[in-house]
Amino acid sequence: VDQSTAIATTSTDINTKYNTAYLAFGSNVGDRVSNIKLAFDALKRENEKIVILDQSSFFESEPMYFKDQEPFINGCIKIKTILSPHELLRVCKHIEYEVLGRVKHFDNGPRSIDLDIVLYQNADNEPILINDEDLIIPHPRMLERSFVLEPLCQLLPPTTRHPITAEPIWNHLDELYAKGNDEDNLWLVTPLPGKTLNTKKEKFLKFKTVTVKDPITNLSKRESVSPTYIMHILNVTPDSFSDGGKYYSPENISTTLHHLVQVTQEVLKLHDCIIIDVGGCSTRPNSEQVSEKNELGRVIPIISAIRTCKELPKDKVIISVDTYRSTVSQQAFEAGADIVNDISGGAFDSNMFSQSARIGGGYVLSHTRGTISTMNKLTDYTWKNTDVMEGKYVHYISGKEIDPKNEQLTLITTIGQELSVRFLAALDSGLHRGQMILDPGLGFAKNLDQNLEIIRTIPLLKNYSCVTPDGRFVTFKNLPILLGPSRKKFIGTITMEPEPHNRDFATGSVVASCIGYGTDIVRVHDSINCSKSVKIADKIYKKV
Ligand SMILES: Nc1nc2ncc(COP(=O)(O)O)nc2c(=O)[nH]1
Numbered sequence: 414v415d416q417s418t419a420i421a422t423t424s425t426d427i428n429t430k431y432n433t434a435y436l437a438f439g440s441n442v443g444d445r446v447s448n449i450k451l452a453f454d455a456l457k458r459e460n461e462k463i464v465i466l467d468q469s470s471f472f473e474s475e476p477m478y479f480k481d482q483e484p485f486i487n488g489c490i491k492i493k494t495i496l497s498p499h500e501l502l503r504v505c506k507h508i509e510y511e512v513l514g515r516v517k518h519f520d521n522g523p524r525s526i527d528l529d530i531v532l533y534q535n536a537d538n539e540p541i542l543i544n545d546e547d548l549i550i551p552h553p554r555m556l557e558r559s560f561v562l563e564p565l566c567q568l569l570p571p572t573t574r575h576p577i578t579a580e581p582i583w584n585h586l587d588e589l590y591a592k593g594n595d596e597d598n599l600w601l602v603t604p605l606p607g608k609t610l611n612t613k614k615e616k617f618l619k620f621k622t623v624t625v626k627d628p629i630t631n632l633s634k635r636e637s638v639s640p641t642y643i644m645h646i647l648n649v650t651p652d653s654f655s656d657g658g659k660y661y662s663p664e665n666i667s668t669t670l671h672h673l674v675q676v677t678q679e680v681l682k683l684h685d686c687i688i689i690d691v692g693g694c695s696t697r698p699n700s701e702q703v704s705e706k707n708e709l710g711r712v713i714p715i716i717s718a719i720r721t722c723k724e725l726p727k728d729k730v731i732i733s734v735d736t737y738r739s740t741v742s743q744q745a746f747e748a749g750a751d752i753v754n755d756i757s758g759g760a761f762d763s764n765m766f767s768q769s770a771r772i773g774g775g776y777v778l779s780h781t782r783g784t785i786s787t788m789n790k791l792t793d794y795t796w797k798n799t800d801v802m803e804g805k806y807v808h809y810i811s812g813k814e815i816d817p818k819n820e821q822l823t824l825i826t827t828i829g830q831e832l833s834v835r836f837l838a839a840l841d842s843g844l845h846r847g848q849m850i851l852d853p854g855l856g857f858a859k860n861l862d863q864n865l866e867i868i869r870t871i872p873l874l875k876n877y878s879c880v881t882p883d884g885r886f887v888t889f890k891n892l893p894i895l896l897g898p899s900r901k902k903f904i905g906t907i908t909m910e911p912e913p914h915n916r917d918f919a920t921g922s923v924v925a926s927c928i929g930y931g932t933d934i935v936r937v938h939d940s941i942n943c944s945k946s947v948k949i950a951d952k953i954y955k956k957v
């Protein structure tokens with residue numbers, strides 16, 4: 414009988430009262446993300462003794478203390494457990510040494526997995542303090558570690574206080590960043606399927622965000638400081654509003670590939686990689702929705718062709734599939750896609766979230782309302798929602814509670830609140846927060862002014878959190894944000910340009926503005942020219 418079985422012979426019944434614990438995980442040996450997932454699987458095998466309730470994103474950081482080792486992947490999980498702190502410690506050690514075969518050479522050295530208990534609350538939600546030889550709770554070094562505090566603050570509302578200092582944990586994180594040590598700044602990494610060919614390392618999208626204090630208000634907020642990704646639009650549809658299927662030639666894929674090779678070579682002159690977003694079903698307002706069979710017939714062959722094309726290097730060409738259908742996304746991943754770009758926020762296909770959870774690739778969680786044919790009428794964002802009027806939601810920006818009825822904040826807090834509902838539905842279907850990219854949906858149930866306001870309030874969405882009426886905490890802190898302004902109607906209206914494909918120059922200006930407000934990925938048609946706008950905007954606004 415191994416130790417973990419011996420620990421918990423307790424059977425649990427419905428009256429079992431669960432304790433809550435927050436664990437910090439880290440790995441910097443081998444395939445770090447899969448080591449972490451193996452550790453999660455081992456925790457889940459503890460059955461009802463341990464239940465994982467929430468997981469942070471994955472963060473990459475340089476090693477602290479002992480520098481001469483590989484970068485770590487870190488994060489935190491929230492669990493409920495019937496185990497005592499010491500029983501839980503024994504399970505964590507069992508997972509580290511027996512399950513993952515960790516070998517400890519010296520303190521702070523390389524490890525395949527590290528599972529530390531950071532905080533522990535008993536069944537009455539009272540914090541448990543322990544100061545033993547083998548176990549100290551709260552973790553004694555948590556307040557000096559951004560790789561613990563940043564992921565932990567994705568799981569804890571800003572009101573949560575450290576049991577000993579009695580100060581909000583969010584404040585401790587701000588104080589840590591205020592010291593200005595760049596090695597405290599983390600990269601959020603979005604794991605993609607497969608491995609990079611040359612280094613055999615995990616494939617990621619990577620986003621670096623730093624906390625800056627406003628010199629006047631002294632408010633701290635998160636700002637992007639990593640290169641913006643270009644998502645190149647490849648509409649393989651004959652009727653797309655913006656390029657009329659210019660590159661749509663199913664019977665002649667080599668024409669499409671030739672075009673993609675040209676675009677990719679130009680973009681890679683200025684950028685490290687390119688995302689190619691393959692869409693087989695136009696989503697312009699009121700467009701007729703093509704059948705699933707036709708959509709598959711359009712997107713799968715081109716995704717396979719991209720993956721086998723020698724002039725499109727696998728490590729630098731990331732593929733997303735623009736679909737709201739789970740069958741299409743499943744087959745697209747089998748053909749080599751890395752990300753599903755679902756404009757519906759998982760609302761048009763009830764299997765999309767669970768499907769994307771199984772696949773484990775990137776997932777773009779977009780805001781919209783209604784359907785393709787009704788969304789244009791659903792642009793009323795004034796507070797009529799009873800949940801809000803009765804104050805059932807608590808909204809935060811940068812950890813500070815805000816009044817959602819404040820005119821300046823109404824649009825972005827409504828979008829934040831409605832995205833939170835989809836975000837929780839995704840988590841409940843098993844989708845990992847670390848897979849998610851947010852998109853407030855320009856042109857999806859928004860009018861012209863609302864599109865412009867969304868761009869201006871990206872910094873607020875980036876720092877948005879809320880507590881729902883049933884007490885669940887959601888934060889978009891650190892999540893990458895994607896915007897798709899390219900050639901859209903609001904650009905045509907402002908510039909009096911009726912032809913979408915004549916809107917590329919103006920799109921370049923909008924892309925620069927989006928980056929100035931902190932957007933992490935821009936979805937564009939004319940990627941060659943926009944790659945220059947992005948390069949300059951990254952230099953000006955992100956200093957990269
Ligand atoms: N970036 C980073 N650096 C580190 N340095 C030391 C330890 C050792 O931690 P321990 O005191 O819990 O063994 N863990 C990490 C880590 O997880 N991430």
Ligand SMILES: Nc1nc2ncc(COP(=O)(O)O)nc2c(=O)[nH]1
Nearest residue numbers: 653655696697754756777852855897
């Ligand atoms: N994530 C995301 N995907 C999208 N797909 C299609 C369109 C419609 O534009 P198109 O028909 O020109 O592709 N816009 C978006 C967008 O704004 N965001």
